[in-house]
Amino acid sequence: MRKTKDSAAGDSLPIYPLVTITVLTKRADFLAANKGLRNARPGFVLLTRPNRGQGKRFGITVTKKVGNAVVRNRMKRRFRELLRDALPEEGMADTDHVLIGRSGGITRDYHRMRGELSHALKAASEGKGDRPRPQRKPRK
RNA sequence: CCAGGGGGCCGGGCAGCCGCGUUCCUUCGACAGGCUCAGGAUGAGCGGGUCGGAGGUGCGAGGAAAGUCCGGGCUCCACGAAACAAGGGUGGCGGGUAACGCCCGCCGGGUGAGGCUUUCGGGCCGAAGCUCAGGGAAAGUGCCACAGAGAGUAUACCGCCGAUGGCCCCUAAAGGGCACAGGCAAGGGUGAAAGGGUGCGGCAAGAGCGCACCGGGGGACUGGUGACAGGACCCGCAUGGCAAACCCCACCCGGAGCAAGACCAAAUAGGGGUCUCGCGCUGAAAAGCAGGAGUGUUUCGCUCCGAGAGACCCGGGUUGGUUGCUAGAGCGCAGGGAGCAAUCCCUCGCCCAGAUGAAUGGCUGCCGCCGCCGAUAGGUCCUUUUCGAAGGAUACCGUGGGUGGACACAGAACCCGGCUUACAGGCCCCCUGGCACC
């Protein structure tokens, strides 16, 4: 209830440009993004999926397989920095962008990954990319 | 200076651009209240609240934040008292502490450079340091496989002897033989372990059988708060190991954990609780008796239940938010005091993360650390010397330059005290031994 009021207030302020990029926090959103387009690059995998008017959103996933907490946190920070730089210009409106960390994402040169992210976003906006993965078997 | 050992501390620094979380301040906007004034709707002013934007300001991961192995705070649950049992834990003594399985000091054992002694097999003493889950094995039970004759009431395979008794030979006597009865436990052998050790005497052979030394047991007494140490005197020696096997002794422990707990919103299903009426037998009633349940058990007690109806409240499944949430057994290479020390007391100063798909990052420059190269001020060495210096060598010291490389282990999640484990590199202190100099 309060939230709707807040968003209405934000709409009534045309002074500030509304490029609000929100963060995915729900597990269900991440699972849904799994059904979108996949664009794999050496340091990361980009998932993109339209979200029916939820705005420009992003999320980051780094699994325990990649390393310990220090490595995972550093990778998430670098990804956030990449997305902060790329999404306002190159991101697609009303789309969830999910980056999945791979082992190269910690040592790969930042500028090189920035270029790769641009290419991946361009490919995704043109509808290119791998088919979604088949449903995972419920291991564990 | 070198080698070995122990302890403590730090764990990159500075700067630029762009970003993140949060405290406070200023300002802007939205929302819903409040108060005052005027009033017909309504308007004006004041002050704070929530949310959002902008600007400024302060702060912003660790020594292990890790493992979750101990001990507490805090919160909820349980709780009538005492005794007891069960389960778990700790284990030399004294001190420190909120407490501990932690820390300090001391005691005892082990190791130990080395020293003393020797019958050359060995025995004894023992610095610094390191190390020890270090109560009890004549309270009891149990176990000690295999091997071995024998493994805890010791035993006798090979072996030794056969003095005494027996048999045989030779006999005047002395003597000799057999290994039958029997004696022995020195030597061999088995084993992790064989029921004190060495030597001399002794003996048929042997044996603490006797003696000397060493070891061991008991121990008046002395010292010490105590663990314990010393020890007159007595005992030939009489009882191995395992308690991280059961157990005994002394001491300690209620359970769960911030996903504890509290509140708000949303959501909905027929489980639980409270109150009223009613309620086994005797009795008019009060009460008594019987049954069942609960409080770990017992005792003394206490409480509740019965049979349904009505009313009210909460739970179950489903998710979001707020709070708990950070000023505390706090920190200080500040000063003073007590103590060998751990630590404690007084004064002064300081504020040092509060995130929640989880805040410290991205890019860059300089410096710092290590190696290599050239041989440039200065040092050092050699040669020449007109004693001003010149030339050469060197990379050990220092300065400057170029180039390459390394920068670890690791991320708070309620908070503290420890332990354990991981860790590139660097700094400081102490102890022991050796070498040099005074």
Add this chain to the structure above:
RNA sequence: GCUGCUGUAGCUCAGUGGUAGAGCGCACCCUUGGUAAGGGUGAGGUCGAGAGUUCAAUUCUCUCCAGCAGCA
């Protein structure tokens, strides 16, 4: 974050202070014209790692390392 549990042959599991086993699987042989089934023989183990207690540890104790499950 908190709390439990489990690590033994390729797989699933026993086991106990003294030589480590079973089933399936694997290899070879027999049987068959050939295969399956059946029978026989055999290989394969740092008992998760490291310390400690003990004469002796897979077992007992401690510390690490993996993996799994539960808790709003």
